[in-house]
Amino acid sequence: MSDNASNGEKSRVEDAYYDQARYVRNGHYEPLLSEKDQTQVTIHDDDSPLPGHLTRDTLELPGLSEPELARHYTRLSQMIYGIDTGPYPLGSCTMKYNPKFTEDVAALESGAVHPGRSPETIQGTLELLYRLQGYLAQIGGMDAVTLQPPAGAAGEFVGIRVANAYHEHNDEGHRDEVIIPESAHGTNFATAALGGYNVVSLPSNDEGRVDLEALEAALSEQTAALMLTNPNTLGLFERDITEIAEMVHDVGGLLYYDGANLNALLGRARPGDMGFDVMHYNVHKTFATPHGGGGPGAGPVGVVDELAPFLPAPRVREAEDGYELFDPEQTIGHVHGYQGNWLVLIKAFAYIARLGDEGLLDASAKAVLNANYLASQIDYDVPYGPFHHEFVASAGEQDAADVAKRMLDFGVHPPTTKWPEIVSEALMTEPTEVESKETLDLLASAFRRASASDAETLETAPNRTAAGRIDQTSAARNPRLSWHALEDE
Amino acid sequence: MLEAIGADSVDDLFDIPEGVWFDDEFGIPARSERETRALIRKTLEKNDTLVELLGRGHYGYYVPSLVDHLADRSEYLTSYTQYQPETSQGFLQALFEYQSLLVELTGLEIANCSMYDAATALGEAATLAERVRETSGHRVLVPDTILEGRRSTLENYVSGTDLEVETYPTWEGTVDLVDLERQIDEDVVMLYAENPTVSGAIEPNLSEVGSLASSSDALFVLGSDPIALSLLQRPVDVGADVVVGDASVLGLPTSYGMGLGLFATRESYLRQVPGRLVGVSEDDQDRRAFTLTLQTREQHIRRERATSNICTNQAWVALRTAMHAAMLGPDGLVDLAKRDVVRAESLAERLDELDGITAPVDDRRHFREFVAQVEDSARAIARALEERGYAVHVLDDDHIQCCISGVTEAEIDGFVAAIGEVAR
Numbered sequence: 079m080s081d082n083a084s085n086g087e088k089s090r091v092e093d094a095y096y097d098q099a100r101y102v103r104n105g106h107y108e109p110l111l112s113e114k115d116q117t118q119v120t121i122h123d124d125d126s127p128l129p130g131h132l133t134r135d136t137l138e139l140p141g142l143s144e145p146e147l148a149r150h151y152t153r154l155s156q157m158i159y160g161i162d163t164g165p166y167p168l169g170s171c172t173m174k175y176n177p178k179f180t181e182d183v184a185a186l187e188s189g190a191v192h193p194g195r196s197p198e199t200i201q202g203t204l205e206l207l208y209r210l211q212g213y214l215a216q217i218g219g220m221d222a223v224t225l226q227p228p229a230g231a232a233g234e235f236v237g238i239r240v241a242n243a244y245h246e247h248n249d250e251g252h253r254d255e256v257i258i259p260e261s262a263h264g265t266n267f268a269t270a271a272l273g274g275y276n277v278v279s280l281p282s283n284d285e286g287r288v289d290l291e292a293l294e295a296a297l298s299e300q301t302a303a304l305m306l307t308n309p310n311t312l313g314l315f316e317r318d319i320t321e322i323a324e325m326v327h328d329v330g331g332l333l334y335y336d337g338a339n340l341n342a343l344l345g346r347a348r349p350g351d352m353g354f355d356v357m358h359y360n361v362h363k364t365f366a367t368p369h370g371g372g373g374p375g376a377g378p379v380g381v382v383d384e385l386a387p388f389l390p391a392p393r394v395r396e397a398e399d400g401y402e403l404f405d406p407e408q409t410i411g412h413v414h415g416y417q418g419n420w421l422v423l424i425k426a427f428a429y430i431a432r433l434g435d436e437g438l439l440d441a442s443a444k445a446v447l448n449a450n451y452l453a454s455q456i457d458y459d460v461p462y463g464p465f466h467h468e469f470v471a472s473a474g475e476q477d478a479a480d481v482a483k484r485m486l487d488f489g490v491h492p493p494t495t496k497w498p499e500i501v502s503e504a505l506m507t508e509p510t511e512v513e514s515k516e517t518l519d520l521l522a523s524a525f526r527r528a529s530a531s532d533a534e535t536l537e538t539a540p541n542r543t544a545a546g547r548i549d550q551t552s553a554a555r556n557p558r559l560s561w562h563a564l565e566d567e
Numbered sequence: 568m569l570e571a572i573g574a575d576s577v578d579d580l581f582d583i584p585e586g587v588w589f590d591d592e593f594g595i596p597a598r599s600e601r602e603t604r605a606l607i608r609k610t611l612e613k614n615d616t617l618v619e620l621l622g623r624g625h626y627g628y629y630v631p632s633l634v635d636h637l638a639d640r641s642e643y644l645t646s647y648t649q650y651q652p653e654t655s656q657g658f659l660q661a662l663f664e665y666q667s668l669l670v671e672l673t674g675l676e677i678a679n680c681s682m683y684d685a686a687t688a689l690g691e692a693a694t695l696a697e698r699v700r701e702t703s704g705h706r707v708l709v710p711d712t713i714l715e716g717r718r719s720t721l722e723n724y725v726s727g728t729d730l731e732v733e734t735y736p737t738w739e740g741t742v743d744l745v746d747l748e749r750q751i752d753e754d755v756v757m758l759y760a761e762n763p764t765v766s767g768a769i770e771p772n773l774s775e776v777g778s779l780a781s782s783s784d785a786l787f788v789l790g791s792d793p794i795a796l797s798l799l800q801r802p803v804d805v806g807a808d809v810v811v812g813d814a815s816v817l818g819l820p821t822s823y824g825m826g827l828g829l830f831a832t833r834e835s836y837l838r839q840v841p842g843r844l845v846g847v848s849e850d851d852q853d854r855r856a857f858t859l860t861l862q863t864r865e866q867h868i869r870r871e872r873a874t875s876n877i878c879t880n881q882a883w884v885a886l887r888t889a890m891h892a893a894m895l896g897p898d899g900l901v902d903l904a905k906r907d908v909v910r911a912e913s914l915a916e917r918l919d920e921l922d923g924i925t926a927p928v929d930d931r932r933h934f935r936e937f938v939a940q941v942e943d944s945a946r947a948i949a950r951a952l953e954e955r956g957y958a959v960h961v962l963d964d965d966h967i968q969c970c971i972s973g974v975t976e977a978e979i980d981g982f983v984a985a986i987g988e989v990a991r
Contacts, residue, residue: 107855108657111664111893119897121798127908128932132769134801139671141896144633151637151890154657160645168647176645179600185635188611192621193824194960199953202613203823216593228683228825229879231866239723268866268876272694274727277871315582345589352587362879369647370883371658372843373681374825377879391719411719415624415686415813416824428607434597443577450580451568464582486654494650497867515568538851543653546850553848553860557837559677560667564847 117141169494169506172363180425204401219350220380233358233377238273253302261498286462301331313465323353342467345439361426444511455522468508478503480536488524622970627821659857665889672796674803679842682828688811690724696757696786704756740768740929761790767936777806798904818887841875907935936970951989
């Protein structure tokens with residue numbers, strides 16, 4: 079190992095911290111449930127309420143006791159790194175601390191209602207949803223909000239479908255192009271394609287922002303929408319946003335805001351005021367609902383008045399005597415079987431209600447301060463600025479993926495790697511507002527120790543995690559996707 | 568910190584042009600944790616407490632305490648997608664076990680580690696059908712009983728393709744084979760059926776439906792769920808190519824429609840599958856390890872050529888589903904499914920004995936729910952039931968639907984007594 083260990087005092091603190099992460103490998107893996115037990119149940123006609131031609135013959139699954147399962151899932155959890163384990167500066171994912179009390183409000187039995195209930199009997203649920211619609215509209219500077227999309231990408235899809243319905247309504251169904259900056263989230267491209275649009279990819283200018291000349295060239299009567307993230311994926315504010323909005327509107331297109339980076343702007347700038355017509359919110363990012371190992375999230379969508387009639391059905395509104403559900407006049411219909419991820423939405427409501435104006439302003443201030451401080455403490459070059467809540471450093475001659483693996487050894491979660499591609503060997507880093515200066519210093523030291531590591535150390539990392547470097551190629555070449563596939567080997 | 572950065576104030580760090588600064592206030596007051604909890608508790612207390620005999624695609628079942636306590640461990644809750652598998656082995660293994668559960672239940676070789684819900688999984692199945700069909704076609708057939716939320720979501724998902732969604736008729740609550748045979752042709756890309764149906768009917772002719780689909784080279788997509796699949800015919804045995812549905816019948820209590828999209832399919836469609844897949848690999852010391860795999864299908868790599876736009880999924884719900892299934896074990900799952908048949912049919916019989924009610928309305932076997940015909944106004948009956956503490960579905964003026972998934976036997980007795988008072 080070739081780490082330049084810093085002075086003794088600090089490295090002792092750091093080592094103690096790293097050990098807390100408990101990812102020291104022990105050479106032992108938790109067996110699969112199926113390796114602990116497989117019980118086959120046969121379904122006999124004589125004790126089945128259904129005749130044999132309507133049933134399966136057998137079912138073979140693990141049959142374990144509650145204490146065995148409690149240990150299984152506890153042991154598995156010990157092989158997972160979460161925000162409660164340590165810092166998680168995964169760029170573009172806004173991995174902020176998830177306040178515990180939001181779990182308690184989501185667990186209230188009075189909120190566990192069926193979507194088939196008559197609205198008069200679930201006034202409390204509808205009131206909370208209505209108030210959340212209002213909070214989000216305020217925060218985004220939008221006029222109307224739907225809470226139905228179950229994730230950010232689903233929110234993007236609503237945006238694209240709303241844009242489509244709007245253009246069709248205006249007899250402009252010929253618009254078949256969606257313009258997206260090259261550095262945008264992959265979901266933007268995939269969503270536009272899912273909606274049947276041709277994607278026009280937009281290069282960045284030398285400063286890492288939208289190239290106005292390229293935009294001018296890309297815009298036409300075919301343009302349905304421009305999808306934009308602001309601050310963009312480099313953390314830079316699109317300073318020309320007002321002009322960009324005018325250009326898009328001049329050709330009759332709509333301006334879509336990808337809310338992934340809204341955390342940078344809370345209380346300081348609103349997409350609606352910048353000229354955006356439609357936006358999604360990633361409540362699992364900006365509003366601190368837990369990411370749950372990949373989901374569930376929620377991706378509410380806000381629009382300006384002109385687009386409100388096209389929003390998904392149903393929405394909640396205030397009625398004379400409480401709250402009611404209604405279908406917008408020219409609704410695009412449903413994008414989810416019911417009304418999205420209630421258990422996520424209520425946590426987002428709780429977070430916003432707790433923070434209020436003051437807390438939201440404080441969140442964006444600290445998020446931007448933390449990113450700038452961390453960037454100032456690392457050795458890697460950060461080619462683009464001034465950045466806000468996140469920065470993209472370059473690992474230079476090193477492989478960014480190796481750097482990430484090396485950082486795992488220091489008990490921290492690494493940044494997002496190799497993206498956006500505009501920065502070579504990108505390390506996209508978003509510490510969020512929740513980290514203290516001490517934690518940021520630990521993170522910075524992990525960055526510095528990785529940058530000082532030699533090639534061999536980088537390539538063989540990680541060494542202190544539950545598993546060593548995992549072979550991705552073999553997993554893809556020989557897909558084994560269930561325990562049945564392992565038995566066949 | 569500002570000194571290290573070389574800035575005078577935090578405001579200086581924001582590179583936002585004058586014209587777009589937000590100088591106003593949202594007007595949201597800050598609250599203490601205690602106040603926030605009280606606000607939400609008091610608001611939700613405005614919901615009436617009703618015994619819900621509600622189903623139609625969203626089902627409440629009792630979820631064992633183990634699921635809440637273990638799934639709420641913060642390692643599970645506060646981690647994100649397993650982009651760094653070396654520190655995510657536990658979650659990857661749990662998702663691998665979830666995939667294996669679905670493989671066993673469906674008999675198909677591949678299950679992804681979640682879509683959002685049953686409706687979006689159905690939409691993804693249609694775009695899969697379009698991608699894998701060798702000859703082009705334009706029609707997607709769905710039963711006329713399909714839930715509006717599912718049909719509408721499906722239509723949105725195929726809006727970017729040349730596919731058109733059409734309904735085929737049902738008879739006695741299940742597929743009308745004669746009419747379906749007349750309607751199906753080579754232009755049909757996908758045929759969707761449900762077992763049980765949205766009104767709880769068990770489909771008696773699934774193999775024949777599967778044969779009709781394969782005879783016209785259409786993808787046979789079957790809608791179901793893990794509890795029903797524990798007892799009913801195995802999808803692979805009736806020719807299903809894709810199984811979709813709501814897997815959160817296990818693991819999630821009633822959650823105002825929040826779900827977990829089940830998606831399983833044949834190995835031959837592996838490279839066209841939407842969503843994340845967990846696979847087995849080895850680490851640098853040749854020990855078994857889990858990792859997300861075949862990611863070149865996904866949006867963060869393949870962008871506009873990805874198999875789906877999904878990124879954030881329902882992983883934590885999948886974890887809960889796997890935990891609940893493990894708690895029940897195969898015996899418990901089969902017993903629960905049998906209970907769903909016995910209790911639904913026994914409730915239907917008891918209602919049928921009452922004046923003013925005929926139940927069930929179709930000549931089929933039933934799983935956890937059924938439709939009943941009422942002589943008085945269905946809406947008036949439902950309202951009167953609400954006053955007595957029970958919720959049922961109103962389908963139209965003459966029909967209600969009742970589901971037993973989440974209620975106890977004592978609650979069923981109470982319901983029978985209540986509806987006996989209001990239906991005559």
